[in-house]
Amino acid sequence: MEVTIDEALRRGIHAQNEGRFQEAERIYRSILQSSPQHGDANHNLGVLAVHFGKIDLALPHFKTALEANANQEQYWVSYIEGLIRFGQLESARQVLAQGRQRGLKGDKVDQLEQQANGSEQASVSRERASEVITLYKQGNLDEALVRGRALLQQFPDDPNVPNILGAIHSSLGQHDAAIDYYMKAIELRPHNVQAHNNLGNALNELNRFEEAITHYNKAIELKPDYPEAHYNLGIVLSEVKRYEEAITHYNKAIELKSDYAEVHNNLAITYDLLDKLDLAVVHYSKAIDMQPNQTEIQFNLAHTLRKMKKFEKAIPHYSQAIALKPSYLNAYLELGMLKHSEGSHDDATRLYRFSKILRHSTGIEAVYLNHLKLWIDQKNTTQSRSDLSANYGVDGEAGFIRTTIPVDPELPKILCSLPTLSPHDESKEVEHKSASQIRRGGVQHSKGFNLFDSNQPDIKQLKDKFVNTVSTLLNSSIFIDDSFFAIYQGTSAAQPHHHLNEWDREFNLHSVKYAAVYYLAVGDTAADEPGNLKLHSPDILIEPEVGDLVIFPASRTHSAYYNGVEKRIILGVNFYKM
Structure with a gap:
């Protein structure tokens, strides 16, 4: 006997209530094949999509259900709630106004109106959120975490709160916890651009590069003119050695934010890795023009100039890196190597000694220093070669x-x-x-x-x-x-x-x-x-x-x-x- 639509619907609802979601979805979709505008089948498919965090897939079904039967209050509620969670507040307000005109009312409807209008009862006020953000920026992370958790308990549906909590956990190095909060923020608002970008950052910290790339790309899809997402995507693409793609996104970030010194620095590093040293120098120089007191950029430019044998140009940047950071071991070492190479042995000796002190262990500078001292003392260093001969019963x-x-x-x-x-x-x-x-x-x-x-x-x-x-x-x-x-x-x-x-x-x-x-x-x-x-x-x-x-x-x-x-x-x- 052929199953009627009503019987199929009952079976679908039973499967859904039993947690057999795939079976329920299959039944609802079979109903839509013969009755595409069926209200309950569309609505229940939307509910399933929301359950799995796919609100963007739920909205068309809620809309179709409402168009099929505008007298069903739950259709209005589900559609408005979905629009709010998806971040489409203006659309939610418009649909809510239409529902009010048709007699839509009740506590749930009032609550949705508060959420759609950004009421204090539904979302955190800017002032209270700012308190937590200020603590976070000041480095008072433990207190920020306590207050952030309290806000989340009070405002569980505000996507901004888990996003803030994710940032706090990331700063504490607790990236797994951060990921959970960012995922919660995205669940509450799938088009949350900042949360997708932040989630990418946390995944990157855990070397989950492909997942990070997915979320950076999602942030860019939602907001193509988001320079930070392009920059972050460039970083992780470099990590997986997709250098040409990284360069594309670094350049896009610069196009969107021309004074982005960090991007110029990372773009230069990528060119350096590809042995495009002239281009690396161009972008290191631009980064220094924007942020002359950035130690790493000064050192990076000096290092690249050293690779190009442009020692005279490299020396001022090594010196500047040391002036900015007097404990910069590698700057002392590499500057010492340049001085050694040009015959300034006293300067080289002094710089090697600084390196040795800073390292607190034996490093290559000890080799250079020892050999330089022997050279200065005019000792015959080639005598060490004899150690590989008759002393050990080996043919010389x-x-x-x-x-x-x-x-x-x-x-x-x-x-x-x-x-x-x-x-x-x-x-x-x-x-x-x-x-x-x-x-x-x-x-x-x-x-x-x-x-x-x-x-x-x-x-x-x-x-x-x-x-x-x-x-x-x-x-x-x-x-x-x-x-x-x-x-x-x-x-x-x-x-x-x-x-x-x-x-x-x-x-x-x-x-x-x-x-x-x-x-x-x-x-x-x-x-x-x-x-x-x-x-x-x-x-x-x-x-x-x-x-x-x-x-x-x-x-x-x-x-x-x-x-x-x-x-x-x-x-x-x-x-x-x-």
């Missing part, structure tokens, strides 16, 4: 040390669980880009070059063993510059390369910088290409075993080729002898 011409550190059986598993990059991935990473041409095929390289900074107990233990072993061998303390691992599997290679960087060559640190390779797994030693370490000029082939540690000058070109099935795992370290 071979120029390497081979020793062992027993392998922790858990360490290969730990390294294999850490993030890695393929050669293709490395070409897209700023930190890896310059070395991306070295590796080929199936090799996976650790993400970053600071493995020994890990708090993982096994890695910390290996670092201690490495430092003790090498310091004893070289009879000297050491400074570790880079630490990383690589996993070779299948056809893979590290093509001929060395580990001297630009400043090693500039300061002639060849004699005090070393590279070390530690073998955690040697893989298929019977393979055609077993991955042996080849040192070049003169050519030496080293066939390592598990636990071997091979140390050689960082200036020595070396390579390895592998085509085994099993994983071959090495740990690399670049370090300086102090």
Whole structure:
């Protein structure tokens, strides 16, 4: 027997009351296929949409229901309430006036009128909201939180209150709580542009980048001329390395707000990452014109000018950064490097010493300072090269040390669980880009070059063993510059390369910088290409075993080729002898 519309409606209402919302929606939509103007089916579909926070989808159904039966008071109430929650207050007032003319009345209607007119009974007064905002801006966050929560209890339907509470929680670093409040603000007013933007900020702080992008885009969709949303979207697009898109939104933000110094700074950073250094300088300079007392911008411009070898132009900006922030370690260090490079050794020494004091630990400035002191004292720094010869029973011409550190059986598993990059991935990473041409095929390289900074107990233990072993061998303390691992599997290679960087060559640190390779797994030693370490000029082939540690000058070109099935795992370290 064919089901009537009334019977279908009863089934739909029953399913809705039982919480079987998808079934209820399916039934209501089937009713609308035969009777598109059906009042109850349209109204109930709208109620379902509101339940799921989709007020924009609910409004057309409420409107159709009201047009179908203007004598149904609930249709008026639902439609007006939906308009208010969607932020369309003027439309809500117009519909309410029409309802009043038709005899619409009652406590609920009076309450809706108060909300539509912004009554104190429905929404927070500007004065009370301002009290909380003032506390927030003054940094009195705990008191702001207490008052904000009290306002939310009193005015649960005002979308401004959860938005303010979200901002307070964000400032406290409580981004999960902030997200909940921003979501509440959006639920109360889906077209809440500021809440979408703020939600994007909180998601960005939690590295939930794709979700952040969604909400920034929603804010821009609702308000295309919102410069802050374009700026924030640019930031997160840069985080996910969508640099060209980021540039588009930074430029849009500048178009909307020409004196936006922060955008010029971030746009410059993006151009810097893309090696478009001339454009980076242009925008750093514009940012400084607008905010000359911004330390980071002064430093960023100096750093880029240094990369361009425009040392004379860089020096005033380093000096200004230090004047603005006397504890700016990196500014002292990089300015010291420039002074060192131009031969102003007294200035360089002073700046390196400041850097050393500020760091409270050993940093690269200690290497530069030590080497500069030796140079000034006219000591023969090349004597350190002899440490890699007969003192340790190694042929002097071979120029390497081979020793062992027993392998922790858990360490290969730990390294294999850490993030890695393929050669293709490395070409897209700023930190890896310059070395991306070295590796080929199936090799996976650790993400970053600071493995020994890990708090993982096994890695910390290996670092201690490495430092003790090498310091004893070289009879000297050491400074570790880079630490990383690589996993070779299948056809893979590290093509001929060395580990001297630009400043090693500039300061002639060849004699005090070393590279070390530690073998955690040697893989298929019977393979055609077993991955042996080849040192070049003169050519030496080293066939390592598990636990071997091979140390050689960082200036020595070396390579390895592998085509085994099993994983071959090495740990690399670049370090300086102090």
